[in-house]
Amino acid sequence: MSTPLYQLKAEFFKTLGHPVRIRVLELLSVREHGVSEMLAEIGVEPAHLSQQLAVLRRSNLVVARREGSGVFYSLTDPQVAELLAVARTILSGVLAGQAELLADLRAAMPRSKTRQNTQSARKVP
Numbered sequence: 001m002s003t004p005l006y007q008l009k010a011e012f013f014k015t016l017g018h019p020v021r022i023r024v025l026e027l028l029s030v031r032e033h034g035v036s037e038m039l040a041e042i043g044v045e046p047a048h049l050s051q052q053l054a055v056l057r058r059s060n061l062v063v064a065r066r067e068g069s070g071v072f073y074s075l076t077d078p079q080v081a082e083l084l085a086v087a088r089t090i091l092s093g094v095l096a097g098q099a100e101l102l103a104d105l106r107a108a109m110p111r112s113k114t115r116q117n118t119q120s121a122r123k124v125p
Contacts, residue, residue, distance in 0.1 A: 015056070021052050023042050025075070029075065029081035031074075033072065034072045035072075060076055061076060
């Protein structure tokens with residue numbers, strides 16, 4: 001019996017569920033990067049980056065190549081970059097909606113404070 005597609009998708013998104021992995025994929029969306037470059041850009045310990053790169057390799061999202069003493073990574077599929085771009089668009093929309101809600105809440109606050117101040121002033125003898 002094969003694994004249901006929804007379960008495979010969930011595993012895929014779990015793989016993407018780490019900030020360092022997302023940052024690595026964002027960097028690789030632009031171009032191939034060496035490990036030393038990524039360390040400087042991401043600012044994590046080498047062991048931690050290595051661990052996250054291993055997860056991405058096992059998931060076949062990135063591929064490594066050796067050149068001299070350096071190791072360089074690239075995306076296995078350009079659609080990963082497209083997925084990250086779509087996620088950015090979705091998040092922008094969500095955050096814009098939250099900003100509008102926050103603005104509405106803030107706009108309502110002065111009226112509430114004014115009512116509270118008026119009620120407090122009535123209680124003072």
